[in-house]
Amino acid sequence: MERILILMQAANWAEATEALTSARENALHRNALSYALVLPEAPTSPEECNMAAFGALQYLVSPEMTFAAMETLWHGERYALLAHPAMRFERDWEKKLLRALNDCPVENAQAVLTGYLPAQDDPIGAVCPVAAERIDPDGTLCFAHGMPLTLAAHPMPGAFLHPDFFFARAGFIRAMAQGSGTAFLRAMVQGWQCCTLNQPVITLTHDLPVPPVRIEPQEDGLAQLKEEYGVDFAAGTLSAAAKRGLKSNSLDMTLAVTPLMRIKSAVQRWRRKRTDPMPLCVTVCPVSLDEEGMHWLRQLTQMQDLALLCYAEGLKLREVAEFHPNVLEYKPRYALPMPTGKPPLFSRAAMLSAARDRVLSSTHYIWMAPDCVRYPLYTGMALPWKRLCGEKIVLASVRNRLDLSMVVVPDKQIKPLMSAIGEQLRALLAAGTIPETEEALWTGIVKEHPDWFEFRALPVEKQLFTFLL
Known part of the structure; x- marks a missing residue:
């Protein structure tokens, strides 16, 4: 030696x-x-x-x-x-x-x-x-x-x-x-x-x-x-x-996926019960999504254990359809209405509600930013959804701030959540405050209904998915 x-x-x-x-x-x-x-x-x-x-x-x-x-x-x-x-x-x-x-x-x-x-x-x-x-x-x-x-x-x-x-x-x-x-x-x-x-x-x-x-x-x-x-x-x-931090411009890399990992994933799928969570994941591909963001979105669509409904804007609809069949056109009605002269407010909750209206058979509806997983994954891995899918809405907390890159909502909480979102929006508008993002609404709901939520403290953003690894 x-x-x-x-x-x-x-x-x-x-x-x-x-x-x-x-x-x-x-x-x-x-x-x-x-x-x-x-x-x-x-x-x-x-x-x-x-x-x-x-x-x-x-x-x-x-x-x-x-x-x-x-x-x-x-x-x-x-x-x-x-x-x-x-x-x-x-x-x-x-x-x-x-x-x-x-x-x-x-x-x-x-x-x-x-x-x-x-x-x-x-x-x-x-x-x-x-x-x-x-x-x-x-x-x-x-x-x-x-x-x-x-x-x-x-x-x-x-x-x-x-x-x-x-x-x-x-x-x-x-x-x-x-x-x-x-x-x-x-x-x-x-x-x-x-x-x-x-x-x-x-x-x-x-x-x-x-x-x-x-x-x-x-x-x-x-x-x-x-x-x-x-x-x-x-x-x-x-x-x-x-x-x-890499020399190569390519985001593709050779992964060390061992036979044991493949066998383990197969056994985990075989052991699943009918009562286990069956979530539907929802994401949006905006026109502004760059090449790197498209790479990570493509990885999400390739995950065998992740049912994904993607809404896409404009020309992105055709681009996403080339590699993912479950894609729909994003429409302004999926956002929250705003005062005259202001564009609709993009809302994760509204997207989940729209997805639930289309697919009623899921136990949970999970919002995922298209680039919420920015590292290589074995796309054939079995995902233990029970770690995130429970009775409460699961959010990540990063240094005491909400991270909405991934939001897990039980089916029964979709309608109450949408009602609370609407109430928060009306209250802010009545006070003369026009929110630019949805974060202010979520912060208000957390204060109003703390018993609805379960928080996972994480060191940086976009890591809630790691609880499934």
Whole structure:
């Protein structure tokens, strides 16, 4: 087994202990691991005794973990893992990381595994690429979680390096210790390809955001970054691929769907009872839906366990009909009436009511935004609808705000909900308030009828579907 150096910056030995213990206890070959800590001050004598008892561990007193510090701590190991005290490791993690590193689809470059590792309470539980969110006027690049790599068959190339996690050959440390500048640009210029890990073999006790970084106009690699990833600092623009954190513009990827997953889904369908929920999902394809949104809508239509009725506007009707037979034309009467001179107010509740008038046999009616699932799925999976379909209306709550990208309404609640929507609209109009979106109406109904609702707290929007995974 090749030797692996685990590098970690910590406030003290106590902070690092649990993560390092998790790495050691869950490794397939413990003797192949060595450990290196960067500490802000020298450890106490009791701490040094505990560190010596831990195993092949060394430390360096330094204010931060730099590549120069990493090079100092390196003693011939073939691979290096930059770790964090928040990390927890699954069984045989080093074997899986080595396999993933070898599976990276790179040409004429050496791969570096990186990415946003999932927190232990993350409902998706997948590694996300480090994506570009925006470029500020002063040249500061801000980052966000990219498209989750659920079921990805191999790591996916991207531009950016997570400052708290990478796994690569140790030569990466030595190369990065030379020169200065932004780490991900330096890596790219030197021929290293960042790839997002496709398996969550490491999880986190809490999320580790990537801090913004200011890019100097004269830095090496900006022309290459623009050409390969569509990140243009001069224009302040980002490509769709950069916003997803991927190198490829294509949203299609090879999925690792195992025979066991197929068998499991088949068994789950066979075990279903007649009393289990039978929901009808409803969505709308507006004229404004872009190419990426159409991709995610197409994935919804391909889900074998999801009955979907789609309403489409204008020319989108013909486009959707090419891949989904259950599509109808969206008409203004499906929206809520507004005062003279104001367009009708788009309403999810009204759409569900219209769907119920057409299909009466469903136990629940579920509104789904066309892009409410923005990550790859196994379209043949069995969906355990009982997790969402109960006696109450189910909504997601994100930082104490309603997320209406997916709304689950029992059949018996459709008419009361529509009545309450109408009452809220009339009350707002009577008060001289003209709502621009439906959110204000839903907020009022939640206050008026809290017993109608069940809330699922989620970290970000468009994740209610994850309760079915």
